[in-house]
Each structure stands twice: as structure tokens, then as C-alpha cells.
Amino acid sequence: MFSYCNALIVPHASSLTLTCGLNSLLSLPAFSSMDDDEQHLNHNSVESDDDHSLVLELSENDPLFEKKKKLLEAKGFDPKGRAYFNSSCSPNSLNSTLEVMLQRARIIHLDEVEFYFAGVDLLHPEGVYSPRNELDAFHSILSVIDESLSSGKHMIKNVLQDLRKATVDMICEFGDKIRKETRIVANSSCNTEKCLLQWGENNGVRTKLEIAYVEGAGRGAIAIEDLKVGDVALEIPVFVIISEELLHESDMFPVLGRIDGISSETMLLLWSMKEKHNRNSKFKCYFDTLPEVFNTGLSFGIDAIMNLDGTLLLEEIVQAKEHLRTQYDELFPALCNDHPDIFPPEMYTWDQFLWACELWYSNGMKVMFTDGKLKTCLIPVAGFLNHSICPHIMHYGKVDSTSNSLKFALSRPCNVGEQCYLSYGNLSSSHLVTFYGFLPQGENPCDVIPLDIEAAQTDFTEDEHLLSNWTTHMVRGTWFSKNHEIFYYGLPPPLLDHLRRARDPMLQTNTITQENLEIELEVLEDLRSTFEGMMETLGETKLDNSSSWDVKLALEFKDLQRRIVCSIVTSCYAGCKLVEHELSKCMA
Numbered sequence: 001m002f003s004y005c006n007a008l009i010v011p012h013a014s015s016l017t018l019t020c021g022l023n024s025l026l027s028l029p030a031f032s033s034m035d036d037d038e039q040h041l042n043h044n045s046v047e048s049d050d051d052h053s054l055v056l057e058l059s060e061n062d063p064l065f066e067k068k069k070k071l072l073e074a075k076g077f078d079p080k081g082r083a084y085f086n087s088s089c090s091p092n093s094l095n096s097t098l099e100v101m102l103q104r105a106r107i108i109h110l111d112e113v114e115f116y117f118a119g120v121d122l123l124h125p126e127g128v129y130s131p132r133n134e135l136d137a138f139h140s141i142l143s144v145i146d147e148s149l150s151s152g153k154h155m156i157k158n159v160l161q162d163l164r165k166a167t168v169d170m171i172c173e174f175g176d177k178i179r180k181e182t183r184i185v186a187n188s189s190c191n192t193e194k195c196l197l198q199w200g201e202n203n204g205v206r207t208k209l210e211i212a213y214v215e216g217a218g219r220g221a222i223a224i225e226d227l228k229v230g231d232v233a234l235e236i237p238v239f240v241i242i243s244e245e246l247l248h249e250s251d252m253f254p255v256l257g258r259i260d261g262i263s264s265e266t267m268l269l270l271w272s273m274k275e276k277h278n279r280n281s282k283f284k285c286y287f288d289t290l291p292e293v294f295n296t297g298l299s300f301g302i303d304a305i306m307n308l309d310g311t312l313l314l315e316e317i318v319q320a321k322e323h324l325r326t327q328y329d330e331l332f333p334a335l336c337n338d339h340p341d342i343f344p345p346e347m348y349t350w351d352q353f354l355w356a357c358e359l360w361y362s363n364g365m366k367v368m369f370t371d372g373k374l375k376t377c378l379i380p381v382a383g384f385l386n387h388s389i390c391p392h393i394m395h396y397g398k399v400d401s402t403s404n405s406l407k408f409a410l411s412r413p414c415n416v417g418e419q420c421y422l423s424y425g426n427l428s429s430s431h432l433v434t435f436y437g438f439l440p441q442g443e444n445p446c447d448v449i450p451l452d453i454e455a456a457q458t459d460f461t462e463d464e465h466l467l468s469n470w471t472t473h474m475v476r477g478t479w480f481s482k483n484h485e486i487f488y489y490g491l492p493p494p495l496l497d498h499l500r501r502a503r504d505p506m507l508q509t510n511t512i513t514q515e516n517l518e519i520e521l522e523v524l525e526d527l528r529s530t531f532e533g534m535m536e537t538l539g540e541t542k543l544d545n546s547s548s549w550d551v552k553l554a555l556e557f558k559d560l561q562r563r564i565v566c567s568i569v570t571s572c573y574a575g576c577k578l579v580e581h582e583l584s585k586c587m588a
């Protein structure tokens with residue numbers, strides 16, 4: 001049993017990404033396609049000893065393995081993931097095979113946040129959960145078909161080829177729905193960028209992209225021809241990647257190597273601070289393209305920070321900056337005093353250090369090398385790719401052992417003249433503001449407000465509460481939800497379930513009884529008052545065109561928070577009305 005009080009719900013003190021991202025200086029939230037998803041999903045088995053089936057298997061390494069397995073079973077899918085087809089597959093049965101594979105792949109590729117919010121929707125064969133999930137689902141289907149085709153084991157190649165074509169057609173259709181217009185800023189020369197491209201090509205880089213200034217995002221990469229699913233838009237030989245290998249050749253290495261506990265990422269950051277001034281650097285063309293200022297949240301001035309009052313981002317940024325300052329003070333001025341020839345003081349000021357941190361945070365990519373090591377790297381040319389919630393390129397983090405290069409292949413088509421977007425990972429807007437300095441276009445499904453709920457642990461069993469046994473809770477904009485009906489209201493089902501059971505552990509949920517409806521009302525009223533309080537703390541935002549870049553960004557972020565909180569309050573009000581209506585019928 002546990003107690004319940006009115007002030008149960010408070011927003012989490014700090015964001016999860018931040019606390020794990022800043023443990024050491026460059027255990028950086030560098031962007032990565034090697035997210036949890038890929039790390040546990042690339043073990044998906046595609047082997048099938050049956051000529052007439054394909055296997056999309058759920059990996060046992062998936063942290064949601066048990067939940068997903070139960071869900072697949074509840075939906076009548078074989079968790080082993082076999083999809084059957086026959087040699088005389090008609091277009092109709094081909095489409096239904098594909099539909100089943102897609103439904104299964106969507107579930108397999110749900111991340112924790114998607115699973116949490118989808119809740120009961122998961123039990124119905126409903127469409128897209130998020131653009132990322134959809135593209136990952138398609139990607140895994142294509143991979144399975146391609147592996148099957150290349151293994152040559154299948155007798156019915158023509159059916160597989162038809163299935164492949166149908167999948168690509170569906171991806172194109174989906175791509176058309178999420179396509180964004182590309183606005184190139186005229187009159188901006190890209191001379192240094194062209195030099196870098198030329199240098200890259202001389203060193204084996206292959207690209208179907210050119211660099212241009214795009215509206216609202218600095219430089220971006222534009223397709224120079226129509227690119228299809230699977231086409232490689234960019235290929236970077238390992239030789240051109242800036243990674244810790246370079247450290248070993250540097251005179252800094254013996255000195256830094258003697259510092260207790262220093263990470264190779266921090267060493268590389270210190271190396272880059274000096275290398276950018278080296279006229280003979282192999283990477284001079286790359287350093288020449290880097291901006292003088294990065295304008296991320298880490299450079300927010302006091303006015304911008306003050307404008308974040310009432311949001312968790314304020315604390316995130318302050319903590320992040322304090323952490324960096326501590327790291328800096330641990331190293332400097334000691335290194336400059338002891339080795340002024342290796343660490344010239346004018347190159348190792350606090351401002352230069354912050355610049356380098358912003359460089360690595362906003363441009364560092366995690367790459368898995370052929371020896372299996374995951375390293376944070378700077379990747380010339382690839383560093384021009386901007387991020388999108390609906391990216392073209394999602395899987396790029398693994399060096400291809402045959403070509404010894406990193407390949408950026410397309411998960412959806414990109415037409416000539418269109419900006420080609422990368423996925424930096426499933427990142428919230430607060431993370432993007434802090435470490436990258438922008439808010440993405442479109443609704444970001446990763447924008448959640450984590451909640452601390454003070455209730456004691458429940459004694460629910462895993463079996464009974466497959467979709468509701470969560471130890472952490474959160475909210476997000478209720479516009480993402482498909483279900484605003486009674487008992488759902490667009491709010492996260494696990495949160496509602498938890499709050500109901502905190503009042504009555506024996507509750508039989510989702511049945512219309514007077515007792516249930518009264519509990520519904522209490523839960524909705526509590527949620528509403530909590531989020532109305534949050535709304536008051538956020539106050540009003542007034543965007544002013546004369547404001548500086550950081551104040552504007554802070555206010556835009558605050559506005560986003562207000563929209564999220566406001567949607568929750570509105571959903572609670574609408575929910576109360578629904579419940580009151582039902583209650584009046586019960587009492588009549």
C-alpha cells in the first residue's frame with residue numbers, strides 16, 4: 001500500500017540526457033546513429049531456413065524485450081517474427097504480408113518513450129508512431145529482404161523482388177508526406193566549403209551532395225541528383241576522420257597520458273584547440289570551415305538564461321556550464337604553466353575551451369570502427385549535414401570493413417536540390433538547444449517533461465500490467481495522442497494508470513462505474529492543478545525581433561514548454577467534462 005497526496009507530481013530536477021552526457025568532459029552527447037535501437041537491433045536475425053518466410057526477430061538485448069514480446073503475442077504475432085508468403089503471391093497477399101511485417105517491425109523498433117506514450121494504441125493495428133520509428137521499421141524490412149536475396153537461398157526470388165519494390169514504394173509514399181521545402185540563402189559564397197570538398201575528393205571522399213547556406217540552419221548539404229533509398233549520399237574513408245589515432249602522433253600525448261583519469265575524448269578536444277591554429281595541419285581545410293562562434297545553449301548570456309525561468313532547461317544549461325568550468329579549472333592554467341611550449345596560454349583560454357566543447361558537442365559523431373571500438377570523431381564534410389526529426393540518413397555510424405569507409409546511405413529518397421538531413425539521434429529540444437543551439441522544425445516526439453512521482457513502488461506483477469508497469473513517468477504534448485476518449489484524454493496511459501491505482505490498488509480500470517468515474521475526476525483534477533501551477537511559473541513569453549539570438553532561442557523554447565503544458569491542462573479540462581457527463585448519467 002502507499003500513500004497519495006496532492007503534490008505528487010513535480011517535474012524532474014534534471015534531464016536524463018544531461019546527467020549521463022556530462023559525466024566526463026567528452027562522454028559527449030555527440031550525435032550518433034548508434035543509438036540504443038541500433039545497438040540491440042542490429043542483431044536481428046534474418047536467417048530463415050524456410051524458403052517461404054522472412055524473419056524479423058526481436059532481439060533479447062532490447063531493454064523492452066519482455067514488454068514487446070508480450071505485446072507481439074497479444075496482437076497474435078509470432079514473437080520469432082516469421083512472415084510467410086508463397087510462390088504464387090498475388091499483389092493483394094503481397095501487400096498483406098508487407099502490412100504484417102510493418103506492424104511487427106514498428107513494435108520491434110519502438111523506443112522507450114514511444115512505447116510509454118503509445119500505451120493502449122499498441123494493441124490496435126494503428127499507423128505511424130513517429131517518423132523515426134516508421135523509417136527504422138522500413139529499413140529493417142528492406143535489410144531482411146536484401147539479405148535474403150543476396151544469400152541466394154530463396155527459390156522464389158521474384159516474390160522477394162516484388163516485396164522489395166512494394167516496400168520501396170511505401171517508403172517513397174511516406175517520404176512524400178514528410179518532405180520539407182528547402183530554402184537556399186542566395187548570395188552566400190561557400191568558398192571554404194568548396195575547398196574542403198575538393199580536399200575531400202582528393203583524399204577519397206565521394207559525395208552526391210553540395211554545400212549551401214540554408215534558411216535558419218547555416219550550411220547544409222544539398223542533393224546534386226535524385227537519390228533513391230539505399231543510395232550512398234556520402235562516403236568518407238577512415239583516413240579522413242579525425243579520431244583519437246591522431247593523438248598518438250602528437251607531442252601532447254606523453255604529457256596528457258600522465259594525467260590520472262583523463263579520457264581520450266578530452267585529450268582529443270585539447271588537441272583540436274591547438275591543431276586549428278596549425279598552418280601545416282592535414283586538416284587545415286576542415287578547420288577553416290568551422291564557425292568562429294557556435295551559438296549553442298552553452299554560450300547563452302545571462303538575459304537568455306533568466307528568460308528560461310520556470311523551465312528545466314535553465315538548470316540543464318547552468319549545470320552543463322558549471323561542469324565544463326570545473327573541468328577547465330582542473331587542467332588550466334596548470335598545463336600552460338608546466339608546458340608552455342606544448343600548451344601555449346593564448347590558445348588555452350576559457351573562451352577557446354568553451355568553443356572547442358561546443359565544436360565537439362555539436363559536430364562530434366560516434367563511430368564504431370572495425371576493431372569494435374566506439375569513438376567520438378569529427379568527420380569533415382559529413383559535419384555539414386543538419387538534423388531533422390524526419391531524416392533521410394539514419395544509419396551511418398559503423399565503418400564498412402570492405403571499403404574501410406563510413407557510408408551515409410539513404411533511408412528515404414532525397415530529390416535533387418533538396419536538403420539531405422541526418423538523424424543526430426532521438427534528441428529532445430532541450431538537448432538540441434543546449435548542445436546544438438537550435439529547435440528543430442516540426443513536432444518533436446522526444447519533447448517530454450519527466451515527472452517525479454512520490455508514490456511508493458507498487459506491487460503489480462509484470463504479467464498483469466504489461467503496458468502500465470513503469471517506474472518513471474512523463475508527459476508530452478497531448479496533440480501526439482490518437483486517443484482523447486474517456487479514460488485516455490490524450491494523456492499517457494501509464495501515468496493515468498499509476499495515479500488511479502495510487503487511489504485504489506484493486507481498481508478495475510476502464511469500466512464505467514460511479515466509483516471509477518469519481519476516481520477519474522480526482523486524477524484529472526490533480527493533474528490539471530499541477531500543470532496549471534507549472535503554467536503560472538512559466539509566465540508569458542513575448543518574442544521581440546530586436547532580441548539577441550540567445551534570448552530569441554530561449555523564448556522560443558519557453559513557448560514550446562507552454563504549448564506542451566497548455567495541451568495537458570486543456571486535455572484535463574476536456575476529460576473532466578467527459579467524465580462528468582458519464583457521471584451524471586450514472587447518477588440519474
Ligand SMILES: C[S@@+](CC[C@H](N)C(=O)[O-])C[C@H]1O[C@@H](n2cnc3c(N)ncnc32)[C@H](O)[C@@H]1O
Pocket residue numbers: 216217218219220362363382383384385386387388435436437438439440441
Ligand atoms: C553538424 S553541424 C551542421 C552544419 C551546420 N549547419 C554548419 O553550418 O556548420 C550542427 C549544427 O548545425 C545547426 N543545425 C543542425 N540541424 C539544424 C536544424 N534542423 N535547424 C537549425 N540548425 C541546425 C546547429 O547550429 C548545429 O549546432
